[in-house]
Amino acid sequence: MSAADPLLAVEHLTMRFGGLIAIDDLSFTAARGEITALIGPNGAGKTTVFNCATGFYKPSSGRLVLSHGGRPATDEIDVLTESGRRWGITPAGPVFLLERMPDHEVAARAKVARTFQNIRLFSGMTVLENLIVAQHNPLMLASGWTVLGLIGARRYATAERAAVERARYWLDQIGLGDRADDAAGELPYGAQRRLEIARAMCTEPQLLCLDEPAAGLNPRETARLTELLLSIRRAHSLSILLIEHDMSVVMEISDHVVVLDYGQKIADGSPDAVRNDPRVVAAYLGVEDREVDKVEAEIAE
């Protein structure tokens, strides 16, 4: 367990949908500055974990503690939990109880950004506009909640220029520098995936949650994606929580892997340890891979 300095600590998370228990008493941590992969077969509850961590679902029970700065003392978190507040300042830095916060607050205050399993771009807006919308909150502040912006204050113009600069930086990072003025819906699929990541990065997150970013990409695009993720993490002191089915991606870039099956954690450790864990092999990796091999062999015949 690499929980020296957890950015996000998921504690006894349970999510029920009527009678269905999608997540069952799940606990794990995502360490600061690391890439934590969340893997498991379809329907294991991975996306549901994301939805709980980003405020889209309210968990049935459990606690999700996100700490900026450093690791807060356990009793400080308990005091905050008792107080009923959604976040608080500890000597180590601000601490957020994500399960209590509405989605937009998780993004704006706790600085958790996410992408979606099915791409959700603003397809009728241009690539540049997508990245500017992601900077809504600082721009809103600079526009004096619209009033200053309406009378054409210089402060807003400056802020908007800075926002365009940041957008331009991210466009270069994802290799779409020359498509800024195209509609996002016009981009090829792989570019849309990368744009969604860039848009999430424009909110300046501490934690980036990626839901199957390599799904539907060809090998070249996948290679480009892993490169992008590694370079982002290096340059932006970012932590990443990653759901991914492509095992080569998971094994290549993650520092720590958590395996879910039917809402329960069945393994948690380094990629190598997880890969060789007999339960994981049985539940997920081995069986599926072997079956795929078998089917492929049959087709070849």
Add this chain to the structure above:
Amino acid sequence: MAIVAAAERPAVASRLAAALRDAAGTALLALGLAVPILALRIDVNINNQPILRPRWDYVAIAVGLAFAARLAHLLVRPTLTARTARPQPAAPTAVRARLGQALSLVGIALLILYPLIVLELVGQAGAVKWIDNFGVQILIYVMLGWGLNIVVGLAGLLDLGYAAFYAVGAYSTALLSENLGFGFWLCLPLAGIFAALWGIMLGFPVLRLRGDYLAIVTLAFGEIIRLVLINWVPVTNGYAGISGIPRPSFFGLPFNASDEGFAAFFGFEFSPLHRTIFLFYVILALALLTNWVTLRLRRLPIGRAWEALREDEVACRSLGINTTSTKLTAFAIGAGFGGFAGSFFAARQGFISPESFTFMESAVVVAIVVLGGMGSQLGVAVAAVAMIGGTELLRELDWLKDVFGPDFDPTQYRMLLFGLAMVLVMLWKPRGLIGTRSPSIHLRERRAVKAGLVKEGHG
């Protein structure tokens, strides 16, 4: 060689079809322009009675010319470019932007000169009709369309009760002036504020609703407001309505024949036309203000958030946008402009009753926004001109008697023709007259977003 020719033939045919379609569109546009400008001429006969002289031949010639010119242009131009065989670089953005600016300045100048042009062309006798029935009436709907465009076109929230805010503005003005003696210029901002507050009040309960449900609840809201106006007799005087609403003054000068009046002050001979022209300028200013504010808001974070909301609400929330306040501001600002328009309407009529704020009113404004192309300011304005101007023109269908015989009652066919025209436009341009979206910001080149990519919102 033969293969090439065979392959080319369908291409030529489809190009011809496309060109014909495009030219037909141009002809329709020309018709829309020619009818109000050319179709009718008012002369005065020996007994000083105005007589209407239809000039449909003029209209036919103008439309025919437009069709032919556009067709020729479309068929010749590709041949020319093919001959030079050099891809033409698109006009630089700066040049095109300046061209657009120049065009809109010319448009505004024409609008400002409109009353004078009308006076020059048809004289005092016919001017009231053209300035009031066409000018003022159309501009009220342009303003309503632009106001609703914020809610429906930008934020993608289908609001079928917009007439409620129009009513709130009108009744605020009527009641404030009746009970507190406020003048129009004080009532106007207050009416906008009240309507905006009502917009927020409607917004709260419908925040969680989407699509059809939102549409139905807003529709019900519009009806509730109207029923309250009808039944709260002690305050609103019910069906009988409120009369004697003060007319706008010109910096304190009333438009009457008295010695303190506008005409006396400036040494003009008194004419009721002065007020009509003044009202025209007031509503023109209000409409232009609406447009200016909307265009400005579109380039501000709030406007971009509205459009993002229309595109994908879940993504908005994942980016930290508070969708609740974003929706409420859309409702409030849209309603506020409706309130301004209502206040103006009350002052222009001098009399209001619940009959002016029926569902039909909301439906017409929604139709203007949808027909114009949701989100497009120009499209909404063109649609308002076509729909309201068209309805006014269709009042004058007496010429149909020449065609169908004297028993024919043309007024009954007004709505039929109107509906037919709308269906045709929606067939020809399913996303409205201007379905493309102009980006709010650009890095190198402003390119319109294709209509098919722009979402309609979820409600």
